[in-house]
Amino acid sequence: MGYELKWSDNINLDESKLRGLEERWNIRFPKEYVEIVLNHDGSVPYIIDQNGEEMTGVVEVPGKLTWSIQLLSLIEKEVLGEVISPIELAYDTLSEALPKNIFPFAINGSGDKFLIDFRKDKNEPQILFQNHEDLILESEITEEELEEKSLEDWQDETLDFVCESFAAFLKLISPRD
Template sequence: MSYNIEWSDQINVDIHKIKDLEEKWSIHFPQGYVDIVLTHDGSVPYVTNEHGERGQGVIEVPGKLSWSIQLLSLIEKEVLGEIITPIELAYHTLVEALPPKVFPFAINGAGDKFLFDYRVDENEPKIVFQNHEDVILETEMTDEELEEKSLEDWQSETLDHVCESFEVFLRLISPRLK
């Protein structure tokens, strides 16, 4: 079931910020994501349930829990003396724990990330989820584990498939059950 989504904030982002990040990461964000971020940067989705009550939207990670989401902002902030966007900070924090071509775009309240996965299709990324407790770094791996399979394979196992596209992701946002 698809719900009407209203975003929490009216915060505009210059298209050049999006284009600069796409160039830096060598990707093209899904158009639906770009359309939302241009006017709702860093926002939280709200939906109306069947009783007319408006509440924060959640996404169910198949086989896991339902999680609230907030888009990672593309507006620069000062963090520990460095000027950086929250989306880039999330990526820099995770890059050693992610396979190539996987990039964060949203966060839940526990610090876990929703990510674009461009490994199969560079034009239409899948949406995956990574629980911060499942992160695997090369420094934590034994030689035996790395002989068994590659670091990328180990890290891929930390990613839970959510859906096939950002458009489907938006349709999966539902009201939080009370």
């Protein structure tokens, strides 16, 4: 199958926004992500087939559904009187439902997030998926459940493995069937 990946928007992001976020989160994004977000912040992937036809790019979460995606923007917007970027808002909203060192980078049409997981490897983080209906907050776990396993273990069960790296994630983007 011959096709190429194209991003919906050509939006040049000021690199200082990206580096500032990395500093706040104490991470370094994968170079493939950096190259895309600096030129296509907040974009949707499209697939161009060998006939030049453009189709929405989708990602299959193994054992789950296939989802269209949009990168979470790093450009700040006013939300409820606060100036914040969509990627930071997504993290602030999710942080209580995620183990440490996992950060959102894309969203699907249902509000579910694709995540970068730095827990095993800070240089080559894995890609995960979290359905918003599966979130577990600390306040939802009973003392008995915490005796059974840690909050992080409970939260880890809400995460679906997608692939080993952001580069591999890009290769998973395919045309909708």
